[in-house]
Structures are given as structure tokens and as C-alpha cells.
Amino acid sequence: MTTIKTLIKEKLSTKVVILIICCFFLYIINWLCVSATPFLIGKFIDDVIQTKIGINIFYIYILIGLLVLDIVSNYISNILITRLTSKFTFHISFSALQHLKKVKLEHFSQKNAAEISQQISMDSDHVSEFLISSVFQSVGSLLSLVLCVFFTFQVNTNLAIIILCFVPIYLAFYIVTRKKIFELSFEYSESQIKFFSDMNHQLSNIKIIKINAWYNTLNPKFKKSFQQLYETTMKYSKFAYLYNSVDKITNSILSIIIIIYGGYLLLHNQLSIGGFAIINSYVGMINGSVSYFFNFFKSYKDVSVSKERLENIFLLEKELNHQRLLKSIDTIAIENVSYQYPDAPFPIVNGVHHTFSKGNIYLLQGGNGSGKSTFLNVMLGLHSDYNGEVKYNGVEMKELDLYHMREHLVSMVEQEPMLISDTILNNLTLGTQHDISDDVVHDYCKEFGLDYYIQSLPEQLHHHINHSSTNLSGGQKQKLALIRCFLKEADLLILDEPTSALDIQAIINLKEYLLSIKQKKIIIIVSHDERLNSIADETVEFSHAALQSV
Template identity: 35%
Template sequence: MKIFKFIKKYIFKYKLQLFIFFILSILSWIISISIPYITGNYIDSLIYSQNSSTIFNFTMKILLIGIVSIVSSFIMNYSYVKLQTKSAIDLNLDVLNHIFKLPILYFKDIDTTYLNQRVNSDSNTLVSFILNNMLDSIIKSLTLIFVFYISIRINRKLTILLIPFIPLYLAIYFIFKKPLFKSGHDLKEKQNKFFSKMNEQLYNIKLIKLNSTFEESGEQLRENFSTVLVSLLKYTRISYIFSSSDSMTVTIYQITIFLFGGMEIINGGLTIGQFTIINSYFSMIMECISYYLSLGKSYQDALVSYNRLEKILNQSKEANGDKTLDTIDTIILENVYFSYDYTRNIINDFNYEFKKGSIYCITGRNGTGKSTFINLILGLFNDYYKGNIYYNSLELRKLDMYSVRKRIIGISEQEPRLINDTIKKNVVYGINKYNYGDIEELLKKLNFDLNKFSKGINTSLYEDANNISGGEKLKISLTRTFLKDPDVIILDEPTSVLDINSIEKLKFILNQIKEYKIIIIVTHSKEILDIADEVISSNEICYNLNDKINVYQS
């Protein structure tokens, strides 16, 4: 089974929990299969021997079985939850790691909330399916073999009479197999999109409040929910008909066993105790067949999740080489062309060299490709450019840019995002080695007032909270960049939300460190141009400048 092959490495990673779960599941099966036999013999013993010791012995057996069952069930369920949770999060993280390494343009038209909801839901569905059925399918098969053997030994005629119910059950599954898959797939997709729309409304809460669009927002959710409801009702109808067919088969089975079993008792072919055993065991048989039918249904649900995850994992990762660098002295562009759609060049035959010890300012109005150019030389568009970009003497496509960006390139974006953590955690995010004193010194140099915050550097921040301004976010981002002490520093609009005093302090820092750095500043502001060694107009880089180019920025 392809789903098992896909999931097994996540489950078998936790061997101890799996072993405990396996042993206790077997114990639980032994108990369940023994009780009907013990009970049937007890009934016959009461009828024929009428010995009080029989009652005492049976009571003690049931008490012991009950205690063992309760304790083992607790441990088994505890192990299951632990195993299921750990395995699902491992799968979830693996898929997310693959997503992180997809080309940046993959996300241009992707609803990331929907994607996250989908990955989480499908990961849990697959792990639960395998854990719930990996052992159960074996146990149910053993149950069928054992129960048939005992039932035939007790009364062959009645057992053979009940066998036709098995193919009837199987026929029901094959009739409903495809409708269950299609309706299940449609329902999952609609649910994920609905939850994504709900998250979007919460994300835009300020917009909703400012414009008082409460009714419009509610109407959007109702419209989206109506599509979910249609899919849900369709899935419910098919599931109910499937379940009703199952229930009707069980009802016919019960009529048959009570009618012919009763006749066998009257004719002396069965004792009451034996009838009880066969009735219980055939109920187990029907449960097993019902289980295999529901397995078929849950397999279709799991197959939906598998196909959706496989679709993501089949997306090709972005190009990334395996060569590493310890230092960057030059970045050279030779005959570089860039296009998003391979039809119109945004960058056309561009040549340039960035050298260590200089500050470069890239200027131009918004929307003319400055940030696109930065993303290009950072290796985010390796699949989309022609020509050559060299770091020292190594072509960009051959470099492990994940490692290079992490270690020796520092980037401060125009609108930096925060992680939901403290000021300190935001400053050191992605930096393994740092000096605590350097953090406070850099914050002070950039005019960041720690005294404003109740817990100083340990104050918790949230992306959409109102306890931090845009300028303070930018200063945190700049502090992180300087603390990293990289060879290449790239600042995207670093003066956009800074006051004059803070801008002067930033310029002072840049002049101090530039001797050992390549510093590239993207700006349309004149305040910082006086420290530039070279100024590059976006006209020189971008082709068809007068066109309205809607660039995608990460």
C-alpha cells in the first residue's frame, strides 16, 4: 500500500511507543476474543451443573479481565496519542520544509493559510489512518480465522448459512468506493478554503473596523460557507446511504441467526451457551466485515490526503547548488537577463561588479524592479535568469545559497516581519553566535529606546500588536543585520520610516563598517545618497522601465 510506504518512516521512528501499542493491542484482542467463549461456557455450566463455585470462578475471571483491560487500555491509548502526535508533526514539518524550498514565485498565487491548513489536516489524516489500521487489519483477519474455526466446530450448518453475508458486505463497498472518494476530496478542499477565508477576515480586522464592513465580511463568510454546506450535505448523503446499507445487512443477519439458531436449540443441535457463543462470534465477524468496509471508506479519505500531499511534494524545489563560501569579495553580473514568464525581459543584458569596501545605492521609483534585482542576486530567482552571476569566481547556480545567506549575507527588508517572541529573540533570529552586549550597543546606536518597553529587551512582541512602531521594527531588523556581521549587507529602503537623527546614526554605522563589506542599499530617498560610492539607477538595470511592472516581492 503506497500510503503505508509513505508514512512508515515517521511511525517506525518511535519504536518504543509502537512496540507498547502493538503488545497492548494484541492483549486487548485476546481479551475480546475470550470473553464470548468464557460467557457461553458459563451459561451452560449454570444450566447443567448449578454449582455455586461456577459463579465464583466466573466472577473472578471477569474481575481480573476487567482490571487488566482497563489498565492496558489506558497505557495503549496514551502510547497511541504520543505516537500519533509525534509522527504527524514530523510529516507536517517535512512537507513544510519542502514548501520552504520551492521557487519563490510558487507562492505568488497561493493562499498560504489554506496551504497550511491543508498540510496539517492531511498529515494528521494519513498518520491516524495507518496507526488505526496497520495493526487492526491483522487483528481482524486473525479474528475471522479464529471465529470461523470455533463456530464450525460448534455448529457447521448454522455457520455455513451465515457465510453469504460476507460477499454482500463486500459488494456494498465496491458500489460506494468512487462516490465516497470524490465527495470526500471535494469536502476537504471546500473546508480548507473556508477556514482560509475566516483567517483572512481576522487578519484584516483593522480594515474591517475602520470601514465598518461587518455585514459585508459576514456575507463573504456566509457565501463561502454555502459551498462548504453543499459539499458536506452531498458527502453526508452518500455516507448515510453507505451506512444504512451496512445496517440493513446486519438486521437481516440478526433475523437469520435468531430464526435458524432458535430452531437448532429446539431440535437439540445447539445448547443455549453455544448459541450465545456463535451469536457473539458472528457479531464479531460482521464487525470485522464492517471494519473492512469502513476501512475502504477511510482509505478513500486517506487517499485524498495522500494525493494532496503528493501534489505538493512533486513540485520541483528551487535550484540550489552545493558549493560554499567563507567570504565574499565581489559579486559580478555578466550579460544577465531576467524574466518572470520567459517572454518579456525585466532585466536585459545587465553587467556590473560589486566590490568589498564600497557602498552602492540603487535608486528609482517604486515598482521599477529594484527589489526584483536584489532577489535575483540573492539567489531567489535561480530558475528564471540567463547569463552569469558570480560570487567571487563561483557562479550563483553552483552555490549553496541557503548556507551563504545564512552565514555571510545580511538583509534588512523594507517592511520587516516580526516573529511572535521577545525583542531579543527577534534580534538574534537565525544567528547562532552573538555577544549580548553587542545587541544593546547596536540598539542604542540606532536610537532604539529599550526603556520604553516594560520588560526591556525581554518584552514580547507580536506582528500585529500596537506596542511597537514601524520605525522600531526596522531598527530591530537593522540590528539583526549588523549583529550578524556578514560580508554582504543589503538594506531595502532603510530610511523609509526613520527620523533624521536615526538616519544620521545609520549612515555613521555604515561608514564605519564599509571597509570590509559589500553594502547595497535600495532607496528612492536622497538622505542616504551622500555616503554612496556608486549610485545605480533602476533605469540601468530594468528593461522597459515605462511599463508598469508588478514585481513580486518576498
């Protein structure tokens, strides 16, 4: 099983290890400078008071040198840590995305894409920042704590012991509260994701909201989501404030004790003014270090929520994929195939028999909910929990390398074409496995009436479009999807409502082109357009998942 630990190990190249070592070295230098400065200042004060001969310039040079070294080491280490954190965040996010791409399609039926992507982004960033920044800061704080206690012992043993006695208080409080921290952190994080998911859902459907004037209709649901976020935020904040208050109260009590006892020693000449200044400075630094660890334990519980959610993604079952390769697709035999969605009361595809052969155009027709899309998903191996057999060239699909087959031998035009934020050329050649010249692309664009639009653009094929395709009409999107499908030169072509946004001439050109290439293809068209009946070798009617050839 993939875990955060294994992902981190994957990223530990020699270069990354060197960066980590450099960061540790710089952090040690930084905290040595910070820890040594109060001690030198105290000694400087005592030296000035005791000698009464003026300022010892040697201390000034040392302090300036420590200050410069502190600033430089701190700057470089922060740059390196940001670099490391960014790389680890991307690696975790990328690995999660790669895994999700191969998870069974059924998993996404009740999931919100924006919610999933936001969760991965937040959790990856949270885990990476904790693993990198917090670990380095922990090392620095631990080193600072050790050095401060060491220097405090050099000044006064009793004061050092008093300071150390407060450490168990922090530890005991963390042990008592750690379970509660985890529960509240998980609840707060989940409500955050839900709230922003609901907001994204409305913004993603802004056109429908405008058309129906649903400006206030969806508000109750959104307000309910906010109320849940508000309640969990308040619960988490109250407990976090209580947690931090214990830290502040403990620090304040320790500071008061040190001031009173240190003042007593100072009055009785058992502690010098410089020594008192050293102790006072180190108490603040020790409090800061202990407080950091106190909050580190809280952060650990917070990040445990993110870690658990990310690892749950890697626990999701992948779709089946085996090793047998196909060089071509000549026949597809569907033998007594049935498929039922996990929460459905009955199969949407039930006992289907049919054979698709190269050299034919098949027209799939049927009403909404009759099982056409589900049937195609089963045929392509997107739904693997089916009964019956799907055979490609006589080989059961479950024995095949489906990733290789889809990548090289299958091409599909979706009802809502997916375009990427890139050039028109890169959108047209997306997924092709061979070199394609601009002249070939231009010929296809001319074939489907897209050449005038492209020629009108300043950069023509190299013009950038965005992934939402707001600068393209529905017909232009569909033509781009058709050309991309044909440029792939696959054996199996699946066209889902390919004429829904095409003009009359483009439909005529499409029909002629399909007839010209069908001898080397299996062409399956899902459409209600009767104008395509004339090119179909066989029309297959879907009636609640029962197939009937016409």
C-alpha cells in the same frame, strides 16, 4: 522522490519499532479478552442451568481477570498509539515544511500560506492516524473476527457458515463504490480548505476591513465559498450515508437470520441457551469487525486524498543549489540579466548590467513595479530561471552553494521585518553564526535608540514578544531588524526601505554607522528617502528594469 512510505521508514528507529511491537502485543491481549468473554459467559450460563448446584466461582474469577486485563491493556495501548501518531504527524509535517522552504519562490506567488499550512496539518494528521490507529485496529478487528468465527464454529457450524456468507457482500459493494468515494472525498476536502482559507484571509486583514468598513463588502465572496463547501458536504454526506446504510441493512438482515435460525435450533434442543447467547454475542462482534473493515476501505480512500496531496508537495521543484563555497563576497557582477515571471507578458528585469563592489554604498531607486525587488531576488538566487549571468567574485551564481552563502555572507532588512514569538535577545541574534554577548547587543540598542524601551521592560532583553509584534511600534520593529542585520556581520547588506518608520535621530545614527562599516561591506539600500543620497557612492535608477547609474 520523497513519499509517505519513505518518511515512515525514516521514523522507524529501534525505539519506535519497540513501541509498535508493544502496541501489537497489547492489542492482541485486548482482543483475546474481548473475544473470549462471550464464550465464557455462555459456558457459565449452561453450567448454571445444567448443574443446578449454584454459581461456579471459577468463572467469576476468570471474567473479572479478563475485564481488568482488558481495561489495562486498552488504556496503555491507547496512550502508546497517541504517542506514535503525534510523532509521525510531526515528522510528516516537518518534512513537508522543510521541502517547501527550498521550493522555487515562484510557486508561492499564487498560494495562500494559511491554506497550505492548514492542508499540511490536516493531511499529516489524517495519514498518521490512519497508518497507526487504523492499522492497529485492523489487526485487532481481524483477530476478533477470526476468534469469533472459531468460537462460533465450536457452538454451531451452520450458523458460522451463514455468517461467513455475508462477507463477500461487503467486499463487492466496496469494489463498486471505491472510485466514487475517492472523488467525493477529494472534492469535500478541497472545499473545506478553501472555505477556511477565505475566513483566515479576512481575519488576517481585520485592520484594513475596519478602516474601510468592509464589514459586508466581502460577504458575497465568503458566502460563495461556503455555498461550495455546503454543496460538496451534502454530496459527500449523502453518499457516505448510503454507504453506511448498506452496512446497517446487511448487519440487520444477518442478525434477523441468526435470531430466527438460532431460535429454531433452541426450540428443537439443538442449541443450548448458553450457546444461543454465545452466537448472539459473536454475531454482534462479527458484524462490528466486518463493519469496521467495510468503513476501513472507505477511510482508505479518504486518506488516499491526503496522501496524494502530501506527495504532490514533495514533487514541487526545489531551487538550484550547488556545492561551491564562498569565503567572502567582494564583487557581484550582473551581466545582461533578464527575468520574466511565468504568467507575465514581458520581462520585469531586462538586459541588466551592473557591478557591485566591496567598500561602496549603493542606493537603488525607482517607482513601484520598476523591478527593484525582483532584481534583488534574482541577485540572491531566489529566482533561478533568469537569462544572463550573476557572478560572485567572478563565479557564476548557479555553481555556488547559495544556502551557505545566504546563511553566512548575506544579511537583509525587509520592509516588513519577520519576528518570532520569543525574547527580544533571541530575535536580535536570530541567524547569527557566532556568540554575541549581552553587552554588544546593548551597545547596538543604544546606537539605534532602542535602549530606553528595553530598559523599561521588566525582563529587558529577555522580554517576550509575539510573532505578530502587536506589542511593538513600527519604528521599534525596524530598529530590531536593523540591529539583527548588523549583528550577523555579513559581507553583503541589503536594506529595503530601512528608514520608513525611523525617527530623525535614528536615521542620522544609521547613516553614520553605515559609513563606518562600508569598507568591509557591499551595502545595497532600496529607498525613496532622499536623506540617504548623501551617503551613497552610487545611485542606481530603475526604470522598468533598465538600470542607470547617477
